[in-house]
Amino acid sequence: MATSGTYVTEVPLKGSAEKHYKRWRSENHLFPDAIGHHIQGVTIHDGEWDSHGAIKIWNYTCDGKPEVFKERREIDDETNSVTFRGLEGHVMETLKVYDVIFQFIQKSPEDIICKITMIWEKQNDDSPEPINYMKFVKSLAADMDDHVLKAT
Secondary structure (H helix, E strand, C coil): EEEEEEEEEEEECCCHHHHHHHHHCCHHHHHHHHHHCCCCEEEECCCCCCCCCCCCEEEEEEEEEEEEEEEEEEEECCCCEEEEEEEEEEEEHCEEEEEEHHHHHCCCCCCEEEEEEEEEEEEECCCCCHHHHHHHHHHHHHHHHHHHHEEE
8 A cells, every 4th residue: 555644734814714715615717817826727627616526627837847637626615615636637647645625714803724634645655745735735825815805
């Protein structure tokens, strides 16, 4: 069995957890305009923008390289969380499992966090751990913060 693991980090945010969650849940089409240095395109492969089980294809830049990611969306309105379950793409060349959960938590009126949990399993032990992808998704949440504030 290949190495597997879970990374967890928190990104402090401004505004409201509800607004951040809404952007990640159903407004992914706005990401290229908001954070085009990370995300160059998002398209629907199956389903609707805000539907549970929708499949989306992302064109993005990680470590200066253009990559593609196909994911199935899981939505949990009770916990304000969105899961990106990896299906295909560059990251899946080295990983058998790649799930990223973004949960938006309102700790107090002024204190909001995005808790990011990455669950992964390598294709084989020679594959690198996805540390660069954890840095990437953490920067997505941080960089989207200002855009969500401006949209309010």
